[in-house]
Amino acid sequence: MKFFTKKRIVLFLLFIFPLMCFLLLSTGINNAAKLPIYGENTLDISIVDSTKTLKNKVSLICFLGGDIANNKGGVFNLNQNIYKKFIEHNDFQIIAIYPKGTDKEVLSFKKELGAFTDMAKWKFTAGSRENINTFFDSFKTNTSLDNFYTSDAFIVDKNGYLRERTDDEEKKERKLVGYDMNSVAELKKIMKDDINVLYYEYYAAFKNKNKADRKEVGL
Template sequence: MKITEKRVVLFLLFIFPLICFLILSTGKNNFTKLPVVTENVIDISLIKSSKTFKDHISVVCFLGDNIELNKGGFFNLNEKIYKNFIKYKQFQIIAIYPKDKEVEVTALKKEISAFTDMAKWNFVAANKEEIKILFDSLKTNENLANLYTSKVFLIDKKGNLRGRTIDKDSTIDGKLFGYNMQSVAELNAKLKDDIKVLYYEYYAAFKNKNENKADRKEVGL
């Protein structure tokens, strides 16, 4: 049968979209889940009882001893991540800082809050040992210098660290444990996408759970 231009157009308009739909509609979990790279991170409630990682999607950052020097990254995080997810349920940023840096933190909060609703920014003071213990529980390939790292970390509702097991830019084992807040490109291209994947993962699980309940109800279980 001769392939004409008309047949090609018809295929592209009608047949190809149908094939794509059938492929996408097969299976209930036909998407890539965001890998768990570290299980059971120490919960922030051990440092501040009123805060927790449980049942939240948390972006965690360590402010360090020189907040003024490093504050550019926190502004990037606010603009590129926080403002995009502030309306999402259970989203929060946990910013951990040394207890003797209250004045610097107050100044940072004042600058960020000038154009931002700070409702889901959570600043947590901790002593040096607490900060190191929490950071070590992430089990990353990153270093904590002067209680600071330029990387931020994505923790799921069960307190597990999420990231990437295959990352083309990683020089160690191909794993990505944290996202560089000094890089607007990395926040946009990686962290923002990974948070969306994690939210969709929870949405799909919730949807499947409701569908299973409906199926059980229909058969009288």
């Protein structure tokens, strides 16, 4: 058939087919991809440090502990595989919590991290041991802090709600609330995807609001 010329086939493969794939994927994400809320009773970080807040920010929370020299490997992973991927988002931040009295060790670590990183959206936060425990307990996870440290990092949305990953593989439900900073694979393949899903939620909500506003004014 003359319709299927070599030139038309090439044009289809180069332009039309990729566009169709994009539209299909976009539709799928819009209809299905949402990151479930795990808990709505998470306390604000202001309980630890009154100068900081989770409101109107996509926040990653990590707990550095009282012995950062032995715990910093996972934080470097988080910096390399997550922080550097989302630093361009104005509403993104990582809050790294540590107990008061370890400021000297944390300052040394910040200098080490800052040697190859723009630290603008790293928020190192010192708190009393009591307030750190109270803040972490509000997450209501099945894990606990060990010397104010956990290898898990947590995603908190702009409303201060803790988010989770729910997978349904082979009809077995797996819930993931904290993301293991010591696992590069978990950060790159799971946490990164989940943050993208959360940002898509905000993008979709903004787009739908614009549509509603335009409809209301008759545009």
